[in-house]
Amino acid sequence: MTRVAVAGFQHETNTFAPFPTTMELFERGGAWPPLTRGAAIPGRFRGLNIPLAGFLGACRHEVIPILWAGAEPGGFVEDAAFDAIASEIVEGAAAARADAVYLDLHGAMVTRRHMDAEAELLRRLRARLGVELPIVASFDLHGNLAPEIFELASAVAIYRSYPHVDMAETGARAAALLDAVLEGPVFKAWQHVDFLIPITAQSTRYSPARELYEHLPESPALSADIALGFPPADIPYCGPVVVAHAREQEIADAAAREIAERLLRAEPAFDSRLIGAEAAVARALAAPKGPVVIADPQDNPGAGGTGDTTGILKALVAAQAPDAVLSMLHDPATAASAHAAGVGAEIAISLGGSFAAYSTPLTGTATVEALSDGRFRFTGPMFGGSDADLGPVARLRLSGTGITVVVGSRRAQNADQEMFRVVGIEPADHAIVCVKSAVHFMADYAPIAREILFAVAPGANPCDLAAIPYRNLRPGLRLGPGGPLLPPARG
Numbered sequence: 001m002t003r004v005a006v007a008g009f010q011h012e013t014n015t016f017a018p019f020p021t022t023m024e025l026f027e028r029g030g031a032w033p034p035l036t037r038g039a040a041i042p043g044r045f046r047g048l049n050i051p052l053a054g055f056l057g058a059c060r061h062e063v064i065p066i067l068w069a070g071a072e073p074g075g076f077v078e079d080a081a082f083d084a085i086a087s088e089i090v091e092g093a094a095a096a097r098a099d100a101v102y103l104d105l106h107g108a109m110v111t112r113r114h115m116d117a118e119a120e121l122l123r124r125l126r127a128r129l130g131v132e133l134p135i136v137a138s139f140d141l142h143g144n145l146a147p148e149i150f151e152l153a154s155a156v157a158i159y160r161s162y163p164h165v166d167m168a169e170t171g172a173r174a175a176a177l178l179d180a181v182l183e184g185p186v187f188k189a190w191q192h193v194d195f196l197i198p199i200t201a202q203s204t205r206y207s208p209a210r211e212l213y214e215h216l217p218e219s220p221a222l223s224a225d226i227a228l229g230f231p232p233a234d235i236p237y238c239g240p241v242v243v244a245h246a247r248e249q250e251i252a253d254a255a256a257r258e259i260a261e262r263l264l265r266a267e268p269a270f271d272s273r274l275i276g277a278e279a280a281v282a283r284a285l286a287a288p289k290g291p292v293v294i295a296d297p298q299d300n301p302g303a304g305g306t307g308d309t310t311g312i313l314k315a316l317v318a319a320q321a322p323d324a325v326l327s328m329l330h331d332p333a334t335a336a337s338a339h340a341a342g343v344g345a346e347i348a349i350s351l352g353g354s355f356a357a358y359s360t361p362l363t364g365t366a367t368v369e370a371l372s373d374g375r376f377r378f379t380g381p382m383f384g385g386s387d388a389d390l391g392p393v394a395r396l397r398l399s400g401t402g403i404t405v406v407v408g409s410r411r412a413q414n415a416d417q418e419m420f421r422v423v424g425i426e427p428a429d430h431a432i433v434c435v436k437s438a439v440h441f442m443a444d445y446a447p448i449a450r451e452i453l454f455a456v457a458p459g460a461n462p463c464d465l466a467a468i469p470y471r472n473l474r475p476g477l478r479l480g481p482g483g484p485l486l487p488p489a490r491g
């Protein structure tokens, strides 16, 4: 029987984020499962919306689970952490004497030494296991995939939805691709497309991404995919790429070309939908009925945001919003002082704003309304069934206001209503619901939202790409749809 070694190594690196991603962040988990090894993997991942889980469910061969590691998006992955995890994967696959390898990867991981860390992992696997071994990988829709990824992998599958409700399904598609590779030669073609797309413009719930992705199953290729890329990454192959697989090279080439042309034709239609924070709050207050959901994409922890900026919160305070809830603000010190004071206590606060580049703390007093140890199970379409471990969490009512803030101890994107319910807040019951997220929140919040607004407040995930101080992008790349070319001499 064919033996397939399986491993996962997921990180989306924002090279502008002001903090590194350490081994500890992979080990302890948070919104993602903690680092898991070997025989513990099938039990922990079964039924979850994670590519590796989908692969395990669909694979018809003998599987040898090696390791799965993922951390919340953030700054550069430390090289020591990358080397340790990569080495476990490479040596684990070698020891398993596997006939094939499946990798659950993101595609936007960057270390100080490796601008395309997944390409480096594939290089090390090839060096150890040879060039012939079938290696199939799945990637996030936000992968910044360098040419070497496609040269070194036998075949790849990429998520087709944003919010990523199809992560497990993509793992299952990777299992089908592996079967195709085991049956006979599979040819690949890929084409990079030369404009960056802000993440709020990428949602597959809106045009033009919706139609681009709906078209993929109609391609004559065996399998065709698009990665739209992750813009806050200062690397040459930042941005979109199209890939197609077929039994004949000509078919793969034509399919990749056709999809790339569609993507280029769609360029003017990509819209980041951003409005100012004050304007968003004013519009929410004028709405006849809530909830109006206000997203804070530039401080999305799921894109490397610090999760503690106060821009939108201060706009709510300034507008004296009578009924607003916000989750989850990353502030371990305030969470700890709320836990020390207890429910019902009024405490002095200096909330969030720990990075002066983006915002300053909100000061004043607040009442501790509820406390939690931050352990709960997600129930929404993206993370449903997964267990969160966010450390001490507190629900604080800002004194003299109708504004309630959920404060947590580990950075986590709010893509699931349980991020409110953990401290007894039912989002549907409130007029204004603010989430630290860019797009993923829509999977769980769109069904309850009367209106969704994308508000701009300063943060580590800038959506105005022309303002980002890139130095390493490849020449010819446009900064945003219809945007300017990268100026030739930066820095």
Ligand SMILES: [Zn+2]
Pocket (backbone or CB within 6 Å): 140, 141, 142, 164
């Ligand atoms: Zn993604």
